[in-house]
Amino acid sequence: MEQFQTWAEMVRSDQMSSLQVDQFMADHPAFAAWYRREKSGQPMTFRIELTQEQLSVVNQALVALPYKYAAPVINAINTQLVKTNGDNDAE
Numbered sequence: 001m002e003q004f005q006t007w008a009e010m011v012r013s014d015q016m017s018s019l020q021v022d023q024f025m026a027d028h029p030a031f032a033a034w035y036r037r038e039k040s041g042q043p044m045t046f047r048i049e050l051t052q053e054q055l056s057v058v059n060q061a062l063v064a065l066p067y068k069y070a071a072p073v074i075n076a077i078n079t080q081l082v083k084t085n086g087d088n089d090a091e
Helices: 002-012 018-027 029-039 052-064 067-090
Strands: none
Touching (some): 002 018, 018 029
């Protein structure tokens, strides 16, 4: 269990990309099951950095989605932008 706690801290830090986390979970299924069971109630965030080209693809995908699916994603992005811009305004 101590090793799982260490791995959980690693997964929740910025040490690994989301793709690396996915691969790590696939490579360690017992840990993945434990993590989902133990940490499922705790929010998990990832920082995603996109190139302009990747951002364009995401934008095109959101436009193609039905509104009921795209709207929550767009609202979440806008909320984060407001928070980020608010943080930058405070500096």
